[in-house]
Amino acid sequence: xxxxxxxxxxxxxxxxxxxxxxxxxxxxxxxxxxxxxxxxxxxxxxxxxxxxxxxxxxxxxxxxxxxxxxxxxxxxxxxxxxxxxxxxxxxxxxxxxxxxxxxxxxxxxxxxxxxxxxxxxxxxxxxxxxxxxxxxxxxxxxxxxxxxxxxxxxxxxxxxxxxxxxxxxxxxxxxxxxxxxxxxxxxxxxxxxxxxxxxxxxxxxxxxxxxxxxxxxxxxxxxxxxxxxxxxxxxxxxxxxxxxxxxxxxxxxxxxxxxxxxxxxxxxxxxxxxxxxxxxxxxxxxxxxxxxxxxxxxxxxxxxxxxxxxxxxxxxxxxxxxxxxxxxxxxxxxxxxxxxxxxxxxxxxxxxxxxxxxxxxxxxxxxxxxxxxxxxxxxxxxxxxxxxxxxxxxxxxxxxxxxxxxxxxxxxxxxxxxxxxxxxxxxxxxxxxxxxxxxxxxxxxxxxxxxxxxxxxxxxxxxxxxxxxxxxxxxxxxxxxxxxxxxxxxxxxxxxxxxxxxxxxxxxxxxxxxxxxxxxxxxxxxxxxxxxxxxxxxxxxxxxxxxxxxxxxxxxxxxxxxxxxxxxxxxxxxxxxxxxxxxxxxxxxxxxxxxxxxxxxxxxxxxxxxxxxxxxxxxxxxxxxxxxxxxxxxxxxxxxxxxxxxxxxxxxxxxxxxxx
Ligand SMILES: Nc1nc2c(ncn2[C@@H]2O[C@H](COP(=O)(O)OP(=O)(O)OP(=O)(O)O)[C@@H](O)[C@H]2O)c(=O)[nH]1
Numbered sequence: 077x078x079x080x081x082x083x084x085x086x087x088x089x090x091x092x093x094x095x096x097x098x099x100x101x102x103x104x105x106x107x108x109x110x111x112x113x114x115x116x117x118x119x120x121x122x123x124x125x126x127x128x129x130x131x132x133x134x135x136x137x138x139x140x141x142x143x144x145x146x147x148x149x150x151x152x153x154x155x156x157x158x159x160x161x162x163x164x165x166x167x168x169x170x171x172x173x174x175x176x177x178x179x180x181x182x183x184x185x186x187x188x189x190x191x192x193x194x195x196x197x198x199x200x201x202x203x204x205x206x207x208x209x210x211x212x213x214x215x216x217x218x219x220x221x222x223x224x225x226x227x228x229x230x231x232x233x234x235x236x237x238x239x240x241x242x243x244x245x246x247x248x249x250x251x252x253x254x255x256x257x258x259x260x261x262x263x264x265x266x267x268x269x270x271x272x273x274x275x276x277x278x279x280x281x282x283x284x285x286x287x288x289x290x291x292x293x294x295x296x297x298x299x300x301x302x303x304x305x306x307x308x309x310x311x312x313x314x315x316x317x318x319x320x321x322x323x324x325x326x327x328x329x330x331x332x333x334x335x336x337x338x339x340x341x342x343x344x345x346x347x348x349x350x351x352x353x354x355x356x357x358x359x360x361x362x363x364x365x366x367x368x369x370x371x372x373x374x375x376x377x378x379x380x381x382x383x384x385x386x387x388x389x390x391x392x393x394x395x396x397x398x399x400x401x402x403x404x405x406x407x408x409x410x411x412x413x414x415x416x417x418x419x420x421x422x423x424x425x426x427x428x429x430x431x432x433x434x435x436x437x438x439x440x441x442x443x444x445x446x447x448x449x450x451x452x453x454x455x456x457x458x459x460x461x462x463x464x465x466x467x468x469x470x471x472x473x474x475x476x477x478x479x480x481x482x483x484x485x486x487x488x489x490x491x492x493x494x495x496x497x498x499x500x501x502x503x504x505x506x507x508x509x510x511x512x513x514x515x516x517x518x519x520x521x522x523x524x525x526x527x528x529x530x531x532x533x534x535x536x537x538x539x540x541x542x543x544x545x546x547x548x549x550x551x552x553x554x555x556x557x558x559x560x561x562x563x564x565x566x567x568x569x570x571x572x573x574x575x576x577x578x579x580x581x582x583x584x585x586x587x588x589x590x591x592x593x594x595x596x597x598x599x600x601x602x603x604x605x606x607x608x609x610x611x612x613x614x615x616x617x618x619x620x621x622x623x624x625x626x627x628x629x630x631x632x633x634x635x636x637x638x639x640x641x642x643x644x645x646x647x648x649x650x651x652x653x654x655x656x657x658x659x660x661x662x663x664x665x666x667x668x669x670x671x672x673x674x675x676x677x678x679x680x681x682x683x684x685x686x687x688x689x690x691x692x693x694x695x696x697x698x699x700x701x702x703x704x705x706x707x708x709x710x711x712x713x714x715x716x717x718x719x720x721x722x723x724x725x726x727x728x729x730x731x732x733x734x735x736x
Contacts (some may be wrong), residue, residue, distance in 0.1 A: 077254050082126055085251030089119035091244045106171050106701045107178045111237065112303060114140055114181065114189055115244045119318050122248065126255055132197070137196035144190045151516045160509045170714070175479050177233070177504050183516060184223075185237035187523070188216045188245050192252060200256035203538070206273050207260060208530040212523060213249050219282060232512070233291070233482075266537030274530035281522025297483070300460075304393060304485040304500045311451045311498070312489050317576060318352050319422070323405075325358070326424035326438040333428045333435070336360050336369055345371035354447035356415050359421070359439040360467060361385060365396050368436070380414060385439075389414075392421050393437035399423035399437040410444065410466050410685045418471065419443045444496070448472030451489075451498075459506040463499040464489075471496070479504045576621055577628035579650075580643035586702065588641045588653050593700040595655035598663030599640075602691045602709040603669060606721040607680065608648040614681035623678050623686055630672045634665050651709075659694035661728050666690040666724040674722065687722035689713055698732025705730060 095112040098104075117140045124133030150163050163176040170179065180186070191213040200206035220236035237245070260267060325348055329336055336344075345358040349371055357377050360369035365385040370377040380388075385396050391411040398406030406423040413419040420442050426435040448464040452474045455462060461475030484501035572584035580588070592598060605611075605627060612620040628642070631650050633640040640654035640662070654662050670688055678686035691713030695705055708727040716725040 077258055078126065081251045081254035081721045082123070082301045083251075084247050084254065085122045085126070086121050088114055088247035088251065089123065091240070091247065092119060095240060095244075105174065105178070107174055110179055111181045111241050112244070114143065115248065118193050118196065119244075119248055120249075122251060122255070123195055125199065128456040129628055134197055134199075137193045141190065141193045142196065144186055144193060147186045150176060150180060151183055151186070152513055152520060154513050160505055164505070175505065177479070177508060179263045181241075182220075182234045182237050184216050184220050184235050185241060185245070187219075188213045188249075189522070191216070191523075192245070192248060195252055195256075200252060200259065202264070202267050203534060205527050205530045205534070206343070207255055207267060207272050208278065208527055210249060210253055210256065211271065211275050212526065213245075215275075215279055215282055217245055217249065219286070233508070242385050266534060266541060269537055270530050270533035273533060274526045277529055278523055278526035281519060281526060284522065285515050285519035288518065292512045292515055294513035296507065296512075299510075300500075300502050300507075301485050304487055304498075307402075307455060307500070308489055308498055310454070310485040314451075315447070315489075321352075322348065322355075322422065322438070322440055323424060326426055329360075329435065329438070330428050335362070335435070338369060341369040342371050342373065352450075352540065354443050354450050356413060356417075356419065356441040356443050356446070357439075359441075360426075360436055361396065361400070361439050362436045363400050363434050365400060367439070376414060386461075389421075390399065395421060395423050396437070396439075399425040400434055403427050403432065403434060408604075413441050413443065415441070415443065417443045417445055418466075418469065444471045458503065460500045460502040463497075464499050465499070466495065475501075476503050481507045514703065530644060569660070574628075574644040577625050577644050579628045579632065580641055582643065582645050582651075585641060585645065585651055585653055588643075588655075589700070589702060592653065592655035595697045597656065597658045597694045598705075599652075599654040599657045599659060599692065599694040600705055600709045601635075601650075601652040601654070601662060601666050602645065602706075602713045603627070603650040603666075603688050604690075604713055604717070605648040605673075606689055606717070610680055611686070620648075626676055626678060627669075627673055627688060630676065631669050633674065634666055634668045636653075638665060640665075655702060657684070657694075659692065659696075659726060662692050662694055663724055663726050666692050670722065670724055689716035690720045690724045691727065692724060693715055693727040694729050696729040696731050698730075701732055704732065 092112040092115040096109055098118065099108040099112070117136055121133040121136040121140065124130070124136065150158075160176065167174055167176045167179050181189070191209045195206055195209040195213070198204035198206060198209070199211065201621065212246055220242050223236035224239055224242070228549075236242070316668040325344065328344060341360055349355055349358055356370050357365050359377075359380075362368050367380050367383050367385065370381060386393055389396075389411075392408040395406035395408040398404050400423075403425045407427070408421045410418050410420060422440045422442060424438045424440075426437060427433070428435045444464075444466065448471045451464065452462055452472065455474075457475040459475075461473065461477070461480055463473045464471045481502040481504050484499050486497060486499045489498050491494040499545070572581060572587070573579065574581045589600070606621070608620065608623075624644075627650060628644065631642040631652060635652045635654065638654055638657050640652050640657060642650065642652045652665070654665065657665070670690055671690050674685050680686065691709045693705060693709040693710065693712055708730055712725040712727040718725045719725065
């Protein structure tokens with residue numbers, strides 16, 4: 077996996093370097109190097125990361141990121157914050173006359189590279205949004221691919237990189253993905269739960285941006301088109317007004333039934349010639365098409381005086397005869413004027429008298445290039461390039477030759493019934509300055525929100541997982557504590573009790589005795605089952621155990637009402653501690669035990685009843701000496717055994733106050 081990641085990233089770097097070498101060898105302008113250079117830097121940073129030169133890689137990625145951040149700002153900041161002119165000044169500082177748009181990579185390329193560089197800075201860690209960064213970069217690249225195969229003609233700007241740059245970015249992304257996959261656990265529920273909602277948000281953002289961008293581009297397109305249309309209408313109106321004025325000029329001569337005098341002609345024509353600079357001359361033509369008067373009286377016009385137009389200008393013959401013979405205004409096609417410029421000659425008949433005699437005609441030679449100049453005087457040629465042409469012949473062109481917008485607007489101007497085509501191609505700068513920034517802003521803000529959503533969900537998921545782990549550990553611990561407490565209780569109980577009879581054992585007996593060391597009288601019984609060995613021998617140990625249990629129950633029942641403790645001392649011996657119980661009462665208790673066992677219907681193999689011998693001692697005074705007390709009880713027991721068993725024997729009341 078790592079090897080493939082390395083290969084893909086190296087391929088991206090190689091392609092970027094090749095593109096740079098090509099640009100240099102073809103002497104392409106410096107801005108052609110910007111995009112491949114940025115891609116190459118990101119690829120190098122990624123390779124450094126893979127070679128474990130992490131710090132250098134991240135420093136390089138940070139430098140690229142800074143450049144990309146400035147470019148993103150140029151896309152986002154409104155015109156009234158930082159104007160396009162200011163950005164262009166920065167661009168001029170790098171290389172003059174190129175403009176910002178030539179330098180900066182397309183918006184989607186800048187964003188893709190930014191996400192990839194951020195991926196390097198964060199080491200594509202899942203906890204820092206790595207999967208979303210690379211996922212969003214993949215979506216941006218997919219949009220660019222779509223843009224390549226289904227371009228939108230209304231675009232104002234290049235949004236997507238060309239196919240060559242796109243393939244570099246895909247390779248780079250492939251390398252990053254393969255490099256990062258081993259760090260991400262696809263089974264990780266937190267990752268999946270954070271990735272899908274944020275990817276959905278990112279894709280909705282892209283969709284929204286696409287819609288907004290298309291809508292704003294179309295709006296701007298329509299605005300420019302409307303402006304072009306308004307301009308064309310304005311120009312047509314102006315020209316029509318000029319022609320009306322010329323008609324008024326022709327009508328003046330209908331009032332005089334004689335040839336216009338030279339001076340009169342000059343006086344009347346001069347203001348029109350001055351106002352309408354595209355009219356090269358205003359001539360009077362007699363009914364035989366001879367030029368009799370002409371203004372202005374320059375050399376060329378003077379030479380034309382006396383020329384017969386039917387002969388001298390065959391291309392305009394139809395228009396001349398229209399005026400002279402049919403008494404209707406006539407216009408030539410676009411012809412080569414005597415001045416050597418393309419133009420149209422407009423003939424207006426002068427009809428006099430009631431008999432409607434043709435006195436002659438007014439001929440106006442309109443230079444189309446000068447007409448175009450006149451038209452362009454009213455437009456801002458920095459905003460767009462204007463071209464006026466007729467029948468494929470360019471009459472005039474104004475405005476910048478380079479850095480034009482991606483589309484042009486064409487309209488027809490109807491000038492003296494001659495169609496002229498006006499083409500208006502807005503300059504890139506004017507479109508950029510007017511372009512709305514909010515689709516770009518919402519795209520960047522939306523992607524940032526998607527990353528934040530991922531981070532919040534991932535952090536929340538991780539905390540939740542840790543919380544769950546702590547909770548489970550807590551429960552385990554609590555269960556363990558409960559088990560251990562239980563065990564401890566059992567151990568403690570076992571330490572002071574006999575497992576077979578559940579009675580207190582010798583230790584608890586001794587402790588109880590010690591606890592009542594000051595009780596006087598303090599009686600002790602020692603009970604020993606008679607011939608118990610035989611029970612084991614003949615009935616087996618299980619029966620022996622049952623008999624021991626029975627004695628335990630009988631002893632406990634007899635002792636407890638006297639607030640005494642009946643315990644198993646060991647083997648078939650039981651002892652009772654009876655604090656505050658005098659000898660006679662202790663003896664009576666012993667007797668109860670003895671009698672109840674005898675009557676308990678427990679038998680030896682020969683049918684004789686199971687019996688017990690009991691020794692009783694009572695400490696009546698003096699400090700407690702357990703050994704002496706127990707020895708005295710034992711002695712009494714011994715006597716009971718010796719005297720025939722199944723009996724109670726008492727020791728003399730023990731007084732340990734006086735030394736014996
Ligand atoms: N079933 C059973 N037998 C026990 C237990 N503890 C001790 N014994 C038996 O108790 C018997 C005690 O026998 P001995 O000390 O010889 O005395 P005895 O047979 O009772 O005779 P005397 O005491 O002289 O009347 C032994 O056979 C032990 O094996 C026990 O927990 N269960």
